[in-house]
Amino acid sequence: MNNHITSIHVVIVGAGFAGINAAKKLGNAKGIHVTILDKKNYHLFQPLLYQVAMAGLSPAEIASPIRSILSKYKNIDIVLGKVTNISLSNQTVETDFKKYNYDYLILACGATHSYFGKNEWENFAPGMKTIEQATEIRRRVLTAFELAEQEIDQNKVKSYLTFVVVGGGPTGVEITGSLCEIAHFTLNKEFKNIDPKNTKIILIEAGNRILSAFSEKLSEQALKDLKNIGALVKINTRVNNITNEGVWIGEEFIPSKTVIWAAGVKPSETGKLLGTELDPVGRVYIEPNLNLKNHANVFVLGDQSHCKDKNNIPLPGLAPVAIQQGIHTAKNIIRVVNGKNILPYHYFDKGIMATIGRGRAISEYSGIKMTGKIAWLAWLFVHILYLIGFRNKFFVLCQWMWSYVTFGRGARLITNQDWKNKDS
Ligand SMILES: Cc1cc2nc3c(=O)[nH]c(=O)nc-3n(C[C@H](O)[C@H](O)[C@H](O)COP(=O)(O)OP(=O)(O)OC[C@H]3O[C@@H](n4cnc5c(N)ncnc54)[C@H](O)[C@@H]3O)c2cc1C
Numbered sequence: 001m002n003n004h005i006t007s008i009h010v011v012i013v014g015a016g017f018a019g020i021n022a023a024k025k026l027g028n029a030k031g032i033h034v035t036i037l038d039k040k041n042y043h044l045f046q047p048l049l050y051q052v053a054m055a056g057l058s059p060a061e062i063a064s065p066i067r068s069i070l071s072k073y074k075n076i077d078i079v080l081g082k083v084t085n086i087s088l089s090n091q092t093v094e095t096d097f098k099k100y101n102y103d104y105l106i107l108a109c110g111a112t113h114s115y116f117g118k119n120e121w122e123n124f125a126p127g128m129k130t131i132e133q134a135t136e137i138r139r140r141v142l143t144a145f146e147l148a149e150q151e152i153d154q155n156k157v158k159s160y161l162t163f164v165v166v167g168g169g170p171t172g173v174e175i176t177g178s179l180c181e182i183a184h185f186t187l188n189k190e191f192k193n194i195d196p197k198n199t200k201i202i203l204i205e206a207g208n209r210i211l212s213a214f215s216e217k218l219s220e221q222a223l224k225d226l227k228n229i230g231a232l233v234k235i236n237t238r239v240n241n242i243t244n245e246g247v248w249i250g251e252e253f254i255p256s257k258t259v260i261w262a263a264g265v266k267p268s269e270t271g272k273l274l275g276t277e278l279d280p281v282g283r284v285y286i287e288p289n290l291n292l293k294n295h296a297n298v299f300v301l302g303d304q305s306h307c308k309d310k311n312n313i314p315l316p317g318l319a320p321v322a323i324q325q326g327i328h329t330a331k332n333i334i335r336v337v338n339g340k341n342i343l344p345y346h347y348f349d350k351g352i353m354a355t356i357g358r359g360r361a362i363s364e365y366s367g368i369k370m371t372g373k374i375a376w377l378a379w380l381f382v383h384i385l386y387l388i389g390f391r392n393k394f395f396v397l398c399q400w401m402w403s404y405v406t407f408g409r410g411a412r413l414i415t416n417q418d419w420k421n422k423d424s
Contacts, residue, residue, distance in 0.1 A: 011102035012036040015066045017322035018108035018302035025330030027073030039082035053137035054178035055409040064389045086273040109268035111303035121242040125259035159255035161199045167263030168205030170354035176203040177357030180229040185407040218362040225356040267304040279306040288344040301325040
């Protein structure tokens with residue numbers, strides 16, 4: 001800690017992909033002391049959150065304690081705390097407990113889901129950004145089958161066995177594919193009064209195709225794959241209400257006890273604490289060096305920043321963007337501390353991929369398109385590679401191998417019983 005008094009103090013807010021990678025790069029750097037603050041005590045690998053929601057993985061397999069990730073760096077302090085105030089003029093960051101002075105600030109608080117002003121839908125259609133939300137979705141999905149098994153009224157059975165996923169981006173497609181697998185394979189022979197194969201899984205997308213970030217050809221392939229595994233996909237369809245009983249699309253009502261929201265995200269509210277200009281969705285505008293205009297020592301990274309690529313288009317909210325920005329910013333801070341000039345950031349596009357279900361995925365990199373098993377294996381490899389911690393890599397790989405061979409799902413636990421919701 002004595003180190004701290006004489007060295008440059010970097011405060012990082014958020015230990016997500018951007019923050020944790022910035023911290024690792026600054027770890028043991030000479031003349032630099034780091035304090036990393038997060039409201040959670042763990043780093044979450046969000047790309048596999050849907051597997052927790054779909055009972056394939058347990059929360060601990062996709063999350064690692066921040067302290068253990070950064071334990072080998074003597075110059076890093078880890079603080080559990082929610083940042084509630086930032087003063088650019090005083091160079092301070094505040095949690096409910098304490099105020100921290102900074103020489104450099106890295107703000108990387110990510111995003112949360114957006115209901116486009118219809119926040120009341122959240123109770124009926126949870127989104128998936130946190131472990132709590134993922135386990136709640138898991139509870140609702142597994143409970144729906146249990147209640148259907150006990151129900152005599154066939155209309156109610158139908159609504160328990162109808163699952164609606166709103167939003168045809170990668171998360172919506174991944175959930176839809178998993179629900180099809182659960183209903184048609186995993187639970188297939190486990191119930192006496194219902195046949196899980198009769199489950200209806202509906203994916204609703206407002207645009208004219210699913211997975212719109214991919215080429216048309218790949219998005220058509222994904223649509224075909226989803227139909228082949230039993231999903232019903234409705235494109236050009238806008239949800240206009242969600243209730244306790246189901247979903248309204250125009251004049252049509254779909255009775256469903258389980259609706260999952262995968263339709264929109266909005267950046268963290270912490271961007272507002274800076275008092276600088278935000279884009280229309282609430283992301284903080286930043287300069288090509290990733291710093292705030294007129295504040296060379298304040299960086300805003302990842303999902304909560306508005307950073308343009310070389311074609312002047314805002315970079316997407318993806319893990320590689322956040323990871324690269326975190327590493328780049330840390331390198332720049334080290335450069336400045338060593339009397340060197342700061343370098344502008346350029347995003348290296350590593351492509352995009354989405355999995356549709358067992359043995360099915362799509363991926364696109366620099367015009368190279370892959371589908372089917374090859375894309376699926378590439379998806380598995382990339383996700384294992386980026387997952388933090390050897391223990392997690394090992395257990396996730398074992399779970400996937402076991403699930404592939406047996407069609408089973410290792411985390412079929414109904415927890416969160418006291419969650420405020422329609423079934424409790
Ligand atoms: C379900 C899902 C699936 C995804 N799939 C993919 C995928 O397949 N591929 C891909 O590239 N990207 C995917 N993404 C997007 C990717 O996860 C994000 O782009 C990435 O996490 C952004 O990193 P970040 O560092 O900006 O924020 P995050 O990783 O979200 O981290 C933000 C951190 O800030 C902390 N925090 C927030 N507010 C405060 C506060 N006030 N005080 C203190 N701490 C705070 C949070 O606890 C969190 O740890 C997915 C996202 C989700 C939700």
